[in-house]
Amino acid sequence: MIEINNLTKIYKLSKKQMQEQKTKKNMKKAADHITLTAKPGQIYGLLGPNGAGKTTTLRCVATLLKPTEGDIKVCGFDTVKEGEKVRDNIAFLTNEIKLDPHFSAKYMFQFFGHLHGMNDAEINERREKLFKYFGITEFQDKKIEELSTGMKQKAAIAVSLVHDPKVVIFDEPTNGLDIVTARSVTDYLRVLRDEGKLVIISTHILSDAEKLCDNIGIIIKGKKVIEGTLQEILTKTNTKDLEDAFFELYKEYNMEEE
Numbered sequence: 001m002i003e004i005n006n007l008t009k010i011y012k013l014s015k016k017q018m019q020e021q022k023t024k025k026n027m028k029k030a031a032d033h034i035t036l037t038a039k040p041g042q043i044y045g046l047l048g049p050n051g052a053g054k055t056t057t058l059r060c061v062a063t064l065l066k067p068t069e070g071d072i073k074v075c076g077f078d079t080v081k082e083g084e085k086v087r088d089n090i091a092f093l094t095n096e097i098k099l100d101p102h103f104s105a106k107y108m109f110q111f112f113g114h115l116h117g118m119n120d121a122e123i124n125e126r127r128e129k130l131f132k133y134f135g136i137t138e139f140q141d142k143k144i145e146e147l148s149t150g151m152k153q154k155a156a157i158a159v160s161l162v163h164d165p166k167v168v169i170f171d172e173p174t175n176g177l178d179i180v181t182a183r184s185v186t187d188y189l190r191v192l193r194d195e196g197k198l199v200i201i202s203t204h205i206l207s208d209a210e211k212l213c214d215n216i217g218i219i220i221k222g223k224k225v226i227e228g229t230l231q232e233i234l235t236k237t238n239t240k241d242l243e244d245a246f247f248e249l250y251k252e253y254n255m256e257e258e
């Protein structure tokens with residue numbers, strides 16, 4: 001279970017960042033009083049345009065950032081006061097995760113398994129299952145640098161899941177992946193959901209949210225502006241598809257003063 005309670009995250013901007021973001025303010029409120037609950041056996045999608053605050057929110061959930069205000073509980077543990085316990089229960093994935101190119105996927109899997117306190121028998125069982133699913137078994141002894149981009153990505157995902165976490169946090173799961181790799185990743189998120197795990201993703205791809213997510217929270221300018229199943233969102237916005245709903249909300253909330 002993830003319980004985000006009134007999360008606000010404010011970044012202090014450097015002069016360079018102020019220039020880049022074309023603002024005179026030296027603070028940026030990236031998450032603005034976000035409250036949400038995501039439950040096991042569910043894929044929860046944070047949907048929003050670039051810069052909406054999705055990554056910031058997920059990084060706070062994953063204990064990588066400290067909220068400015070509010071608190072977050074993951075499996076009942078506070079992300080600030082009990083960070084280690086939170087980290088035991090999660091995998092945080094992005095498409096930027098890279099494995100050391102000089103080692104094999106098998107070696108990296110074992111290395112991270114040991115870091116999580118697993119024994120060799122447990123690691124081997126997990127590896128057989130995950131490598132089989134992602135089609136890595138045949139290439140498991142090759143150096144990462146010799147693998148294709150898609151295979152590298154799948155190996156990184158398998159390694160992140162070595163400890164069989166209850167909660168999987170995935171920032172932009174299909175970004176930058178070819179269509180075949182993207183499909184195997186989204187299919188695996190469904191497998192995890194069906195195993196009773198909680199999967200929370202961020203995306204700006206409407207079709208991913210539509211097809212994959214049991215619950216969708218739309219974030220615009222750091223605020224959660226609506227939440228529900230696809231059908232609930234369409235009913236609340238009186239629209240026919242998620243794209244129409246999204247643009248209605250975007251028109252309404254993107255105009256708001258900061």
Ligand SMILES: Nc1ncnc2c1ncn2[C@@H]1O[C@H](COP(=O)(O)OP(=O)(O)OP(=O)(O)O)[C@@H](O)[C@H]1O
Pocket residue numbers: 011012013017021028029030048049050051052053054055056057202204
């Ligand atoms: N470390 C940082 N320092 C200052 N500002 C930041 C920092 N990280 C993010 N921001 C700003 O906070 C806002 C939210 O960024 P965030 O990356 O959370 O959005 P996002 O919804 O994930 O967008 P994207 O899809 O582009 O990754 C943006 O305006 C961004 O420029």
